[in-house]
Amino acid sequence: MRTTTTTPRSVAQAFLTAPVRPQTYKNLAYLALQFPLGVAYFVLLVPALGFGLGSLPLLVLLGLPAVGALVVGVATMTVDRAVTAALLPVELERHTAGASLDDGVVVYLTDLLFDPGTYLSVVFVLAKFAVGIATFVVLTVSGTLVAVALAAPFLYDHPDATLTIPLPAAVGGGLVAVDTLPEALAFAALGVVGAVLVVNLWNAIAWLLGEATTLACRHARVLDVGSAVEPDRA
Template sequence: MKSTTRMSSPLTAVGTALDRVRAWSRWFFGVAARKRTYYNLCYLLLAFPLGIGYFVLLVTGFAIPAGLGFAVVEIALTEPLALLIAGVPLALVLLCIGVPTALVVLFAAIELTALERLLADRLLGADVPTSEAATTVRERARRLVLDRGTWKGVGYLFSKFVFGIGSFVALTVGATFTYALVAAPLHYRNQLVGIHIGDPIEFVPRLTYQHDGWTTDVAPVTLSIADGELISLYVDSLEAALAVSALGVLVGLVVLHLFNGLSWLAARYTELVLRGTQPSVFSEPPER
């Protein structure tokens, strides 16, 4: 019995290790076959145009009331007498144009925040609970300005501009790098195709020692990287090009995993920031 137990223990350990290897292989190579991967890619692709649209809308909308308010303050500080004459017209313009514009932008921010929750739910699988819906128009108007969720949504929409640029850069670099490797059999004889530095890069370190009014400069040494010295992708045989292409497939799988990781971070960030924001007025309109 003891010998049987001793022999079965190594076999069990080997079987467990093989199961883990198979599970890891399915996880790594199956990334290209999972629906979630392409949902994540859709979210990352939409982040760039949406982020730019949010930024333009918010900056333009808040710039009008802020500009009018700064104009009133500047006139009051520099020309107080002129404020007596132009104060009433400026106040009317601020009340009739600036304040309504700011309220419209805040309302749009709430609805765009609801859109972001919907995208995170459908594409990323995020769970973002909302606050209780307003039951009356008066409560809705009060929460439009005073509710913390409104301003959390505004901050999130501004941050989506930065995330959109980052995701666009990541998608462009990842897709370009993967394509350059995978498509090597199509252009392996062309020396102009490759991954290289477009322009020379020069770095000139400068060391300065200063003490009691006198300064000593160490003679700088110029460090440069010329065109194309970073990575060369030129191969002169079909066999080598096919090997590079196979490597590109593996690189592409790694890139997809990185995109999934970026989407996972976006989902967690959305859950953290947009938790407790107001629901869309179109989904749950308040009573009059």
Template sequence: MTSARTTVGTILDRVRAWSRWFLGVVARKQTYANIAYLLLSFPLGIGYFTVLVTGAAIPIGLGFAVVDMAMTEPIALLIAGIPLSLVLVCIGGPLVAGVLFASIELTALERLLATRLLGADVRTSEPASTIRERARRLVFDRGTWKGVGYLFSKFVLGLCSFIAVIMGFAFTYALVAAPLHYRNQLVGIHIGDPIEIVPELTYQHEDWAVDLTSPIPLSITDGELVSVYVDALPSALVVSAVGVLVGLVVLHLLNAVAWLLARYTELVLDGTQPSVFSEPPTE
């Protein structure tokens, strides 16, 4: 009898602990820090992508121009080769160096955000002691290129994070607010027009181009994704109660996404260089 009571008490303690954990997601500060990080990832990802692509476009374009001229008009290259090489070195070189320097500083910003908002623990490499060492590591340090890859990935991760937050909140609101509009068939989450996405990447230079197009288009038909139509207030209150439960689940899912992003940041940015502004070279 005592053993049975002990077992029942243990089960009840676990149920209470699980309930506190599940319901307490609303009161935890970390939940809202995670949501802030997920929302910030979208504009930051767009900014990172713009800086990297814009800075790299000119030197890459100049490089393709030299290769194209060598393949199609080698004689003209003998005449214009030196000026083009000077332009490539004098303009393209500093632009690449500037992009790599910016990537190191933006990587440092990402480490700061992940540490402050997600509680991640991202280790950095030893800071450069001289300007010469800093310049060498700018190009040849593996951490620089890890940071560049991470910043590019933030464009996709930020977009997915933003969609997850917005869709989760919209879905929850449509359910929780059912008593306010339970007889309105127009209330819900709709797609007004069909959406078709055909992933395509094109690089074109004069008479030739390289096209990378997905053979499978991604399409979403028009219609209603979520409907909350009911014809009685008691039913609407039940839908609203379900919406509260769904909202708690959404918060836990967003916390899980933030946890995965924290682990991803720790893995990819481990050993990257510290910011030059926080730890400048001494010489």
């Protein structure tokens, strides 16, 4: 088994080369998908759960919506697992049904209803709504700040653009206008540093979400969409 040794030099190299690594842009694509996926999961699952839970008192006759809501939860977890496996370098386990429809509808539904992984899938994909909003805010704010800083040399003398830098309260606060070329170049240099920091922040968030999905996939139920039963490597 190959082992890797982490040294200060390797950490610094990984930090500085983050903007040019292909995996960084896969991470960015993964983060950018969190908001639309989170909204889609919410829109699909919440009405299904509401309708399904409303039918629980008449489960024997009208309980199919409740079962359908659980199936929707498992299906969306399957989608989320597939997206994570396609974009992040993680190993994800596949927890599928212990019974199939070939065993009979009653056996299959019993397995679905009494599998804790079914409910973990529902909770996990519902949480993606909040995750998607938080990710969208981080990407939008950090990306905008870096883009403005890098564009400073092209905007500082534009009549419709006003560039200012907020000063910390420790030095008196207030705003400093960027209205000369040297100031704009200095601001752009800060933007380069900020870009490296921001890209590493994005990578760290993607890593955290990947680890959370890896942990969830150990127990969260997904649909059996393939013949593989072993953990697969993205």
